[in-house]
Amino acid sequence: MPEGDAVGGLDGPMLPETSEHRPIGEAGGVELEDAIRRRRMVRSFTDEAVPTALVDRLVDLARRAPSAGNSQGWDLLVLDTADATARYWDVTLPAGRRGDFGWPGLLRAPVLVVVWADPGAYVRRYAESDKAATGLGESPGAWPVPYWFVDAGAAVEHLLLGAVAVGLGACLFGLFEHEVSVAAEFGVPAGRRGVGTVALGWPAPDRPGTSAGRPRRSLADVVHRGRW
Numbered sequence: 130m131p132e133g134d135a136v137g138g139l140d141g142p143m144l145p146e147t148s149e150h151r152p153i154g155e156a157g158g159v160e161l162e163d164a165i166r167r168r169r170m171v172r173s174f175t176d177e178a179v180p181t182a183l184v185d186r187l188v189d190l191a192r193r194a195p196s197a198g199n200s201q202g203w204d205l206l207v208l209d210t211a212d213a214t215a216r217y218w219d220v221t222l223p224a225g226r227r228g229d230f231g232w233p234g235l236l237r238a239p240v241l242v243v244v245w246a247d248p249g250a251y252v253r254r255y256a257e258s259d260k261a262a263t264g265l266g267e268s269p270g271a272w273p274v275p276y277w278f279v280d281a282g283a284a285v286e287h288l289l290l291g292a293v294a295v296g297l298g299a300c301l302f303g304l305f306e307h308e309v310s311v312a313a314e315f316g317v318p319a320g321r322r323g324v325g326t327v328a329l330g331w332p333a334p335d336r337p338g339t340s341a342g343r344p345r346r347s348l349a350d351v352v353h354r355g356r357w
């Protein structure tokens with residue numbers, strides 16, 4: 130197998146890329162179901178750096194998310210130097226406002242991954258011959274559901290679960306009114322939409338977010354079997 134076909138697995142060695150269906154987690158890694166159950170947003174981090182190789186493994190997991198028409202219309206802006214993360218916070222939470230900020234430990238995150246969606250990539254893909262009949266190649270407005278956000282969300286979840294699997298903490302938070310200024314600061318091309326930012330780092334004692342007290346909806350409430 131050519132080297133290019135091998136990928137870093139979460140438990141270290143290079144694993145072949147495969148669609149083989151078999152149970153996972155047998156090699157002593159965190160099982161997927163366990164990672165899903167354990168995952169919580171972490172909003173406080175130690176000062177310890179995250180090795181670049183680990184960040185590379187996590188963004189590689191994000192890159193493997195499913196996407197409509199295999200459009201893969203996501204981009205990951207990785208800020209993994211003190212200078213770059215400081216510039217992010219200077220734009221989104223200027224020093225004068227930090228005194229009131231409830232999660233100062235979030236600002237210690239050594240890595241920020243800003244996730245961008247590209248509606249144009251979906252429109253171009255669906256204008257191709259095998260998809261043109263859908264009409265979705267006309268414009269972003271033709272899409273009943275903006276799948277670029279759906280797919281970017283899947284990429285985010287891969288990142289979040291990958292972080293759990295290697296013992297890192299992670300938190301997704303919104304760009305809100307800072308989408309345009311963050312794009313300008315880091316040279317993001319026009320037309321990209323800022324989906325959110327994933328902070329990554331080694332977890333420190335934390336304070337739950339304001340939504341943490343909301344109980345998880347029960348299965349009976351969420352699932353409508355056969356009919357609503």
Ligand SMILES: Cc1cc2nc3c(=O)[nH]c(=O)nc-3n(C[C@H](O)[C@H](O)[C@H](O)COP(=O)(O)O)c2cc1C
Binds near residue numbers: 301338
């Ligand atoms: C799309 C999205 C946006 C979010 N934005 C924020 C945010 O701006 N700030 C924040 O503290 N948490 C944010 N969260 C985290 C949620 O508050 C959190 O996922 C929810 O309360 C459930 O907690 P858990 O993820 O720890 O299980 C966001 C989560 C999602 C999925």
